[in-house]
Amino acid sequence: MTRSRREMPRRELLRLLAGGSGLLLVSCVPEAGADSRKGYDWSRHYWGYAVDTTRCIGCGACMRACRAENSVPHGVYRTWIERYRVDARGKVAVDAARPDGPSFGVVPGEVVKAFFVPKLCNHCERSVCTQVCPVGASYATKDGVVLVDEERCIGCGYCVQACPYGSRFIHPTLHVASKCTLCYHRITPGLQPACVLACPVEARLFGDLKDPKSRLTTILRQRRYRLLRPEMGTHPKCYYIGLDAEVV
Amino acid sequence: MGFVFPNEVHVTWTVMIVLYPYITGLVAGAFIVSSLYHVFGRDDLKAVARFSLASAFVFLLFAPLPLLVHLGQAKRAFNIMITPNFSSAMAGFGYIYLAYMVVVVLEIWFVMRPQFIERARGRGAVALLCRAILLFNLHSDEQSRLADRRIVRLLAGLGIPMACLLHGYVGFLFGALKANPWWSTPLMFVIFIFSAIVSGIAVLIFHYFVVSWINGWQVDQRCVRAMGKYLWGFMIVAVALELLEVMSIAYKQTEEWEVLSDLIEHQLFVSYVVVQFLILSLVPFLLLGIAALFRLRDRLSNALTWIAATMLLGQVLLMRWNVVIGGQLVSKSMRGFTSYFPGLWEKEGLVTAAVIFTLPFGILYLFHRVVPLFPGAARTDQTRV
Numbered sequence: 158m159t160r161s162r163r164e165m166p167r168r169e170l171l172r173l174l175a176g177g178s179g180l181l182l183v184s185c186v187p188e189a190g191a192d193s194r195k196g197y198d199w200s201r202h203y204w205g206y207a208v209d210t211t212r213c214i215g216c217g218a219c220m221r222a223c224r225a226e227n228s229v230p231h232g233v234y235r236t237w238i239e240r241y242r243v244d245a246r247g248k249v250a251v252d253a254a255r256p257d258g259p260s261f262g263v264v265p266g267e268v269v270k271a272f273f274v275p276k277l278c279n280h281c282e283r284s285v286c287t288q289v290c291p292v293g294a295s296y297a298t299k300d301g302v303v304l305v306d307e308e309r310c311i312g313c314g315y316c317v318q319a320c321p322y323g324s325r326f327i328h329p330t331l332h333v334a335s336k337c338t339l340c341y342h343r344i345t346p347g348l349q350p351a352c353v354l355a356c357p358v359e360a361r362l363f364g365d366l367k368d369p370k371s372r373l374t375t376i377l378r379q380r381r382y383r384l385l386r387p388e389m390g391t392h393p394k395c396y397y398i399g400l401d402a403e404v405v
Numbered sequence: 406m407g408f409v410f411p412n413e414v415h416v417t418w419t420v421m422i423v424l425y426p427y428i429t430g431l432v433a434g435a436f437i438v439s440s441l442y443h444v445f446g447r448d449d450l451k452a453v454a455r456f457s458l459a460s461a462f463v464f465l466l467f468a469p470l471p472l473l474v475h476l477g478q479a480k481r482a483f484n485i486m487i488t489p490n491f492s493s494a495m496a497g498f499g500y501i502y503l504a505y506m507v508v509v510v511l512e513i514w515f516v517m518r519p520q521f522i523e524r525a526r527g528r529g530a531v532a533l534l535c536r537a538i539l540l541f542n543l544h545s546d547e548q549s550r551l552a553d554r555r556i557v558r559l560l561a562g563l564g565i566p567m568a569c570l571l572h573g574y575v576g577f578l579f580g581a582l583k584a585n586p587w588w589s590t591p592l593m594f595v596i597f598i599f600s601a602i603v604s605g606i607a608v609l610i611f612h613y614f615v616v617s618w619i620n621g622w623q624v625d626q627r628c629v630r631a632m633g634k635y636l637w638g639f640m641i642v643a644v645a646l647e648l649l650e651v652m653s654i655a656y657k658q659t660e661e662w663e664v665l666s667d668l669i670e671h672q673l674f675v676s677y678v679v680v681q682f683l684i685l686s687l688v689p690f691l692l693l694g695i696a697a698l699f700r701l702r703d704r705l706s707n708a709l710t711w712i713a714a715t716m717l718l719g720q721v722l723l724m725r726w727n728v729v730i731g732g733q734l735v736s737k738s739m740r741g742f743t744s745y746f747p748g749l750w751e752k753e754g755l756v757t758a759a760v761i762f763t764l765p766f767g768i769l770y771l772f773h774r775v776v777p778l779f780p781g782a783a784r785t786d787q788t789r790v
Contacts, residue, residue, distance in 0.1 A: 312477015332477030
């Protein structure tokens with residue numbers, strides 16, 4: 158029995174159906190990490206952060222705000238403050254603020270220079286953590302924020318080892334990597350990160366590097382700043398104003 | 406001691422990550438011994454050729470287990486292969502591991518086919534298992550055996566670079582982390598390969614003697630002497646590379662050396678300088694040197710070789726410890742050190758490690774029950790007669 162020319166062979170029909178359903182499936186899959194927030198276009202922003210070390214008073218309000226906002230467990234830190242004390246002989250002593258109560262204890266001895274340095278994830282442009290994550294759970298968003306997908310992370314700790322800034326940790330109860338998100342849930346609706354909002358002396362600044370009129374870009378144009386460990390080639394987006402050479 | 410970033414107070418990679426490169430090292434080393442016989446025709450290693458291949462296989466079976474125990478979300482482990490991030494050095498593990506496993510399993514299948522056929526012709530569950538392993542084809546003639554030997558040589562040859570890749574890759578995982586001055590060195594993967602070969606030969610010598618003593622077999626003297634010499638040569642290269650690495654950092658007197666010298670002189674002084682180098686490297690070097698260079702009585706030579714092999718097993722384990730734990734003791738603040746002491750009963754503790762490390766030996770025993778791994782072994786009393 159011969160088949161008429163118009164009759165589609167069954168194999169072709171199946172191929173067409175498979176191809177069509179594949180296309181349908183692909184079109185239904187959302188782009189990895191796409192932001193679905195209404196009205197927020199992540200391609201229009203590129204977030205950055207600045208720390209004015211000449212302003213920080215080491216009060217620890219930022220740490221407490223971060224803990225409260227992000228439910229950070231005890232013993233791990235999304236942000237912390239370091240205190241540097243230099244004595245007359247040039248010897249440097251460093252300690253970190255306690256998360257609860259008075260941030261720093263009183264230390265006896267002569268100090269000729271002292272300052273505070275808040276630290277957090279540097280949301281690097283060439284982040285090592287996203288490079289080494291074996292499953293792509295650590296990723297950078299289009300608006301320049303480095304995040305961890307808690308549903309995808311396998312908790313291997315490779316990113317914790319790779320981060321030159323000690324910003325990452327394994328969450329003690331979730332058993333996945335965790336870190337500062339720049340309060341992504343706050344910044345996408347137009348709010349400030351909790352630490353920035355809590356700082357009483359405006360030592361922490363957050364802004365859009367794509368916006369030439371933002372306060373952050375203005376300050377970065379006017380002030381001298383340093384990056385932490387630039388030799389790592391990570392291109393951090395956390396800019397330190399007035400940073401002492403002792404700080405790494 | 407000093408200032409440590411607050412998130413670095415707790416060491417992230419502990420005993421399991423020490424055990425993982427140790428076990429993969431044993432795989433690579435044992436496989437290379439079997440390949441020396443199958444590819445390079447070193448007949449003096451014939452007595453342990455089959456045993457070394459089986460050892461490589463059982464250690465390979467358990468190599469991922471420490472990693473699984475370590476993972477915070479072990480049930481997502483297969484994501485490494487299903488949704489890999491190819492820019493990650495770690496993402497290659499599943500593929501490299503599987504490819505190597507295929508080569509080892511195929512080689513075992515071809516090498517031990519005659520023994521499987523012999524067992525398959527019997528009765529009972531083991532015979533049925535052997536028939537299943539042989540895919541219910543028990544055919545064997547001179548032509549097929551010749552073809553098998555050719556395939557074995559090909560697989561063993563292919564397995565050498567793969568063994569080096571598997572373990573060199575483990576070294577690369579550490580060496581590629583630029584944030585850690587103790588790990589970040591291009592020599593790391595070479596050091597790992599040579600120390601792997603050392604540990605592989607050492608475990609074979611150790612195990613071969615123990616099994617022979619338990620069963621009252623006479624050890625193959627030619628084989629033991631050859632393995633002793635290989636062990637001596639490879640340990641010299643491995644230790645020299647490790648020392649050269651430290652010496653080059655020390656000579657350059659970079660900023661990193663300030664903190665690393667402190668690490669070596671204080672935090673790791675006992676485990677690294679005293680135990681790893683002065684005791685577990687120097688003593689085996691001397692013992693194996695004496696066994697290799699002087700004509701000693703067999704018993705004495707065997708005793709020296711066995712003691713040296715046992716010490717080198719400890720040396721490589723300690724080397725892994727000093728690399729993995731030592732690297733994490735240094736704070737990325739470059740201003741201080743954290744501390745670590747392993748727990749006994751915790752999830753990643755010493756008991757778990759001991760159980761994981763014992764399992765391959767148990768499987769090896771079962772393997773031996775199905776297919777004898779020392780076909781030419783003769784009882785001491787029989788040979789004396």
